[in-house]
Amino acid sequence: MVCDLDKKVLDKLREIVGDDNVLVGNDINEEYAHDESLVIKGCLPEVVVKPGSVEEVSSILRLANERCIPVTPRGGGTGLCGGCVAHMGGILLSLERMNKIVEIDDENHVAVVEAGVMLSDLYKAADERGLSYPVYPGEETATVGGNIATNAGGMMAVKYGVTRHFVLGLEAVLPTGEVITTGGKYVKASSGYDLTQLLVGSEGTLAVITKVILKLVPCSKARTTLFAAFKSLANGVKAVPAILKSGKTPLIIEFLDKVGLEGMERYTGIKVPISQFARSEAEAFILIVLEGENQTEVQEDAEVVCDVCMKNGAIDVFIPSTGRAEKELLELREKSFYAARDAGATYLVDVVVPRSMIPKFMEQVKEISERYMTTISGAGHTGDGNIHLAIIEQDANKLSAIVKEIYSIGKILGGTISAEHGIGLEKREIFLQMEDKAKIELMRRIKKAFDPNNILNPGKIF
């Protein structure tokens, strides 16, 4: 792509971050063109700028704001809705150099990290101090800044909640270049509007997050895993509320249907050792992980959960006896997105409904799948009402009709269109169609207050 930014701007950017941290033309790696969305086409940015400090981010935004240059923040590029794609040109602001773990404070149970820190590095640093950051979106190359911008959820949300529940404070740069800090190393605050929580989930449209204070929890001492096979989809999804009602709150409750499981097994080469009978008869599977103070406690909990599964129509419950087998089950689930993409998925639904509505939701999805004669496979975070549906449909009109029907059902059942991936570019149209107009107008006014020249991630969300 020919760079439309004039030489003066590029020179100024080089002055701010150094020559090596401004990429143009053939120096821009194709990776910067896209995220992992199945729908949004890649688009090479005009310039990639890699700041190393909050002062540099501030100078870049001041310059961009003066010249009305679009700026698209980018973390790990693992997003699933085109949020970090620089589709309006201008500057792609990559936070990759801002990857310092500033502090693991084991007295206050907090981590202070720069926004470009990858989840894998945060998990490791916390673990070394006997602490854990229990937000687990499954893709560990995602950054903390990206997680906050999308309010990432993941597999452990059923027990611990989502990113927003762990963000205590932020350092962020407004589109005008002003630097703000919000919150602190404390859980209570009642001092004016909660700007921390406003920035969580704002998808890089209100401010660039540069530093973060996160809550940590003590590491669990023991874990155990169960893999239950159910004859029917209905039994599988109905078992979830029953497990939660038993008083045991698993760390993870993930749902997989037969098509999904077979795809994951093919993709990873991992074979779940369920009985031959379960393999031929079962339509749905639930992966459950329990944690506790010691092995005896988790074994007792596992017996209770196993009993609930059997009473709710399970035909087999596999309990791995080695740590390796447990890890493989988790790995299998983690790879579900790549397995679905490998199998030809053309759309990934991220609808969330109240947990009690999942059986109804899945029943109606099954009906749509049969009516349109399209493969729709489900794998997701049933424990919190969020099922990811991978749709394999090449006909664009048919796909659009299916997607609309699914979103409508989600809404009718009391849910919303995105649980954890965000709106970005991919769901903008459907968001504008389905969301309350007054709420969208208010969001636009908030956007204008932060970003009067509409330079920060323009065109995302609305």
Ligand SMILES: Cc1cc2nc3c(=O)[nH]c(=O)nc-3n(C[C@H](O)[C@H](O)[C@H](O)COP(=O)(O)OP(=O)(O)OC[C@H]3O[C@@H](n4cnc5c(N)ncnc54)[C@H](O)[C@@H]3O)c2cc1C
């Ligand atoms: C295999 C796979 C599995 C996944 N599983 C889950 C899952 O279970 N749960 C889940 O919630 N998500 C999941 N995701 C989605 C993805 O990991 C999350 O959306 C993640 O939060 C994105 O982080 P990132 O650093 O890659 O952000 P990017 O993709 O780089 O950016 C995402 C958004 O954040 C903005 N942004 C990034 N950094 C900043 C910053 N510092 N300041 C302001 N805005 C910023 C971008 O502009 C963009 O709008 C999965 C993705 C993959 C590929």
